[in-house]
Amino acid sequence: MKKHNFSAGPAILPAVVLEQAAQAAADFNGMGLSILEISHRSPEFSAVLDEAHGLVRELLNLDESYEAIFLQGGASSQFFMTAMNLLDENSKAAYVDTGTWSAKAIKEAELFGGIEIIASSKDKNYSYIPKEYSVSKDTAYLHITSNNTIFGTQYDTFPDIEVPLVADMSSDIFSRPIDASRFGLIYAGAQKNMGPAGAVLVIVKKSMLDKVNRTIPTMLNYQTHIKKGSAFNTPPVFPIYVSMLTMRWVKENGGVEGMQKHNETKAALIYGEIDRNPMFRGTVIDPVDRSKMNVTFIMAEGKEDLEGQFMEMCNEANCVGVKGHRSVGGFRASIYNAMPLESVQVLVDVMKRFEEKYG
Amino acid sequence: MKKHNFSAGPAILPAVVLEQAAQAAADFNGMGLSILEISHRSPEFSAVLDEAHGLVRELLNLDESYEAIFLQGGASSQFFMTAMNLLDENSKAAYVDTGTWSAKAIKEAELFGGIEIIASSKDKNYSYIPKEYSVSKDTAYLHITSNNTIFGTQYDTFPDIEVPLVADMSSDIFSRPIDASRFGLIYAGAQKNMGPAGAVLVIVKKSMLDKVNRTIPTMLNYQTHIKKGSAFNTPPVFPIYVSMLTMRWVKENGGVEGMQKHNETKAALIYGEIDRNPMFRGTVIDPVDRSKMNVTFIMAEGKEDLEGQFMEMCNEANCVGVKGHRSVGGFRASIYNAMPLESVQVLVDVMKRFEEKYG
Known part of the structure; x- marks a missing residue:
C-alpha cells in the first residue's frame, strides 16, 4: 500500500534516504552502534558534518565569501536571529510581506531595528x-520569503535591487539553481526539501556580519557556529x-538543475489539470507566481x-496530506523534490475521475 | 560484535528503543510513511507529543504547578534562556560553579542580571x-549543574536553601527520584539519559514566569511553547x-526508582574496582560527590x-568511549540509565586483566 505523501512539511523524503536513515538508526556504517548513540565529535559524525557542509556549497555553487552552518530552532528562530545579527538599532531593513511566514519574520525583526514593509x-x-517597489540604498537588506507554503506562491525571479537579499527558503531550497551572489543570507528549515524536522540551514555572506553593537548570547551569534563548524x-x-x-x-539526481527540470514537469502536469478541469480552480492570480512546491487549488x-x-x-487513492491550509481552504498538493512524477499522476487521475463522477 | 558504549554523550540508548526508532524511520505505526515525513500536526505525532509530556510528568511526579516543554538548541541555549525568562535586569541570581557547564551558564546569565558565584x-x-554556602532571600534563584559529565561529580543531595533551584540536569535526568517541589526550573539536553541529540526538556514552575519586563523574541519565551504544547x-x-x-x-523498568537502584549497582561495581585496583585511582575527592553517571579515573x-x-x-574488549575529557585526562566511563550491568562488568574485567598484565 504505497502512500503518495503530499504533506506541506515535514514532508516526503526520497525512499532511498529513508532506507539509509532507518539503517543508520539500527547500525551506522557497520560500527555496531546506532547513529543516535555516537559522539558528535567522533570521526564518523565529523565526516557527516563535513560532507553536509560541502554538499551545501557544491549544490548552491557558493564561493569562499559565504559560510554555511546547521543550527536548531527552525526558520522560526531565524526570524529574530537574522535581524539580531545583521541589523543595528539605528539601521533599517525592508521586508516584503507575502503571507504568514513573512509576517512572522517582520514581527520578530521589529524588536531589533527599523523595519519597513515595502x-x-x-x-x-x-x-x-x-513586484513593483524600490529599496533605498541605506537599507541593510531586503527580506523575502522565496516560496509561500500556505498561499502557494513563489518568486519566479528575485527582486532586482541594490541591497543584499535575505531570504527564507525553507520550502524551496535546492529546488532550482539560484545566483547566490545576490543573497546576503539564506535560511531554510530542513523539513521540506532538505531533510526531517530538527535542523535549519543558514548560509551567510561573511561581510554581512560583525556590523552590530548589541550583546548577543553566544548561542545566538552566527559567528559562534561558523567558528566551530556547526559543532559549538x-x-x-x-x-x-x-x-x-x-x-x-539531490547531487546524484542532477543537482539543483536536475531538480528544477523534474519540479517543472510535475508542476506543469498538475497545474495543467487544474486549468483544464472545470471542477477546480487555482488560487494564485498570475501563473508566473505559482509555486512549483505547493500547488493550491x-x-x-x-x-x-x-x-x-x-x-x-484522494484518500482512497492513498494520496495523503492534500487538505488545504485553513487560510486558503480547498486543497494543497506539496510536490517537493522527493515527490515522484508518478505520484502527481495518481493525483491528477483522481481529479479526472472526480470530474467524470460529479461533473 | 556487541559494542559496550561508554560515551559521555550522545550516549547509549536502550537496545529496544533503537530497534523501535529504526522501525519508525522506515514505517511509523504501519502508516506506510516514515516518521521523518509526517506532519507534526498529524494525529499520530500529536499522540507522541502528548505521551512524551505525560511521561515527564509521571516519571518526575510533577504537580499542576509545573509545565514541561520540549525545545531545540540544547542545554547551551538554556544557559541564556533561563536568565532571559526568569531574571530582571535589577534582580540577582546565585550560581554554583562546578565546572565547564556551570561556567558557561554563568557567562550567558550575566547578560541579563546580577550574577553572584556563591x-x-x-x-x-x-x-x-x-557544600557550605548560604543564599540571601532576595535572590531570584540558585543555579546548579546536578551532574558534571567532564569532572565526574554529582550532587548527592540538593542544596537546602530558601530560594528556588534552577538545575541543569542534562546528564542525570530520570536517573533517580527528585523532589520536584524544590526546583523552579529544570532543563536537560536529551542526548545523555533521555534520547538522541536535537531536543531539550524544560520543566518550569509557572509562578517563576512573567516576572521580567524585557522584550523577548517569541521563540525564546517559555510561555510561547507552553501555550502551544511544544508545537508553536x-x-x-x-x-x-x-x-x-x-x-x-524507563517507566517499564521501574521508573526513576528502578533506574536509581540499577545505577547504584553499576556505580558500586566500577568504583569498587577503581578503589581496589592499585593501577587506578578515582579523581573525585569525597566519595559522596562521585557521579553515578560519569565515572572518572x-x-x-x-x-x-x-x-x-x-x-x-578497552578497545579489544569492544569498550568504546572510555577516553577521559582533556580537562581531567585519564578515563571516563559513562554509565547512563541504558548501560547494562553486564557492560560495566566487561570493563571491570578489563581493569582486572590490565592489573594482571602490567601490575
Missing part, C-alpha cells in the same frame, strides 16, 4: 507576489545526517459542496 | 561539590519520538605511561 500582497489574501555545542546529529543523505540524493464556483467527496477520493 | 570548586579542578513551530519530531520511547522504557601515580596500553585493552 510591499505586501495581503490585499488579495496573498495570492500574488508583489551538540548539533542535532540525526536531522543533519538525514539532510546530508538528501543532499547527496479550490473547488470551482458552485462546486464547493463537493470538497468532502474529492478528499475521500 | 561557591566554586575550581580551586581543585572541580573535583568536589561545594515544527518541533524536532524524531528526537522527541525517541525521547518518548526512552521515557517509556586516572592511572595511579607512577603508572601514567600505561594509559595507551589500557585504552588498547
Whole structure:
C-alpha cells in the first residue's frame, strides 16, 4: 500500500534516504552502534558534518565569501536571529510581506531595528507576489520569503535591487539553481526539501556580519557556529545526517538543475489539470507566481459542496496530506523534490475521475 | 560484535528503543510513511507529543504547578534562556560553579542580571561539590549543574536553601527520584539519559514566569511553547519520538526508582574496582560527590605511561568511549540509565586483566 505523501512539511523524503536513515538508526556504517548513540565529535559524525557542509556549497555553487552552518530552532528562530545579527538599532531593513511566514519574520525583526514593509500582497489574501517597489540604498537588506507554503506562491525571479537579499527558503531550497551572489543570507528549515524536522540551514555572506553593537548570547551569534563548524555545542546529529543523505540524493539526481527540470514537469502536469478541469480552480492570480512546491487549488464556483467527496477520493487513492491550509481552504498538493512524477499522476487521475463522477 | 558504549554523550540508548526508532524511520505505526515525513500536526505525532509530556510528568511526579516543554538548541541555549525568562535586569541570581557547564551558564546569565558565584570548586579542578554556602532571600534563584559529565561529580543531595533551584540536569535526568517541589526550573539536553541529540526538556514552575519586563523574541519565551504544547513551530519530531520511547522504557523498568537502584549497582561495581585496583585511582575527592553517571579515573601515580596500553585493552574488549575529557585526562566511563550491568562488568574485567598484565 504505497502512500503518495503530499504533506506541506515535514514532508516526503526520497525512499532511498529513508532506507539509509532507518539503517543508520539500527547500525551506522557497520560500527555496531546506532547513529543516535555516537559522539558528535567522533570521526564518523565529523565526516557527516563535513560532507553536509560541502554538499551545501557544491549544490548552491557558493564561493569562499559565504559560510554555511546547521543550527536548531527552525526558520522560526531565524526570524529574530537574522535581524539580531545583521541589523543595528539605528539601521533599517525592508521586508516584503507575502503571507504568514513573512509576517512572522517582520514581527520578530521589529524588536531589533527599523523595519519597513515595502510591499505586501495581503490585499488579495496573498495570492500574488508583489513586484513593483524600490529599496533605498541605506537599507541593510531586503527580506523575502522565496516560496509561500500556505498561499502557494513563489518568486519566479528575485527582486532586482541594490541591497543584499535575505531570504527564507525553507520550502524551496535546492529546488532550482539560484545566483547566490545576490543573497546576503539564506535560511531554510530542513523539513521540506532538505531533510526531517530538527535542523535549519543558514548560509551567510561573511561581510554581512560583525556590523552590530548589541550583546548577543553566544548561542545566538552566527559567528559562534561558523567558528566551530556547526559543532559549538551538540548539533542535532540525526536531522543533519538525514539532510546530508538528501543532499547527496539531490547531487546524484542532477543537482539543483536536475531538480528544477523534474519540479517543472510535475508542476506543469498538475497545474495543467487544474486549468483544464472545470471542477477546480487555482488560487494564485498570475501563473508566473505559482509555486512549483505547493500547488493550491479550490473547488470551482458552485462546486464547493463537493470538497468532502474529492478528499475521500484522494484518500482512497492513498494520496495523503492534500487538505488545504485553513487560510486558503480547498486543497494543497506539496510536490517537493522527493515527490515522484508518478505520484502527481495518481493525483491528477483522481481529479479526472472526480470530474467524470460529479461533473 | 556487541559494542559496550561508554560515551559521555550522545550516549547509549536502550537496545529496544533503537530497534523501535529504526522501525519508525522506515514505517511509523504501519502508516506506510516514515516518521521523518509526517506532519507534526498529524494525529499520530500529536499522540507522541502528548505521551512524551505525560511521561515527564509521571516519571518526575510533577504537580499542576509545573509545565514541561520540549525545545531545540540544547542545554547551551538554556544557559541564556533561563536568565532571559526568569531574571530582571535589577534582580540577582546565585550560581554554583562546578565546572565547564556551570561556567558557561554563568557567562550567558550575566547578560541579563546580577550574577553572584556563591561557591566554586575550581580551586581543585572541580573535583568536589561545594557544600557550605548560604543564599540571601532576595535572590531570584540558585543555579546548579546536578551532574558534571567532564569532572565526574554529582550532587548527592540538593542544596537546602530558601530560594528556588534552577538545575541543569542534562546528564542525570530520570536517573533517580527528585523532589520536584524544590526546583523552579529544570532543563536537560536529551542526548545523555533521555534520547538522541536535537531536543531539550524544560520543566518550569509557572509562578517563576512573567516576572521580567524585557522584550523577548517569541521563540525564546517559555510561555510561547507552553501555550502551544511544544508545537508553536515544527518541533524536532524524531528526537522527541525517541525521547518518548526512552521515557517509556524507563517507566517499564521501574521508573526513576528502578533506574536509581540499577545505577547504584553499576556505580558500586566500577568504583569498587577503581578503589581496589592499585593501577587506578578515582579523581573525585569525597566519595559522596562521585557521579553515578560519569565515572572518572586516572592511572595511579607512577603508572601514567600505561594509559595507551589500557585504552588498547578497552578497545579489544569492544569498550568504546572510555577516553577521559582533556580537562581531567585519564578515563571516563559513562554509565547512563541504558548501560547494562553486564557492560560495566566487561570493563571491570578489563581493569582486572590490565592489573594482571602490567601490575
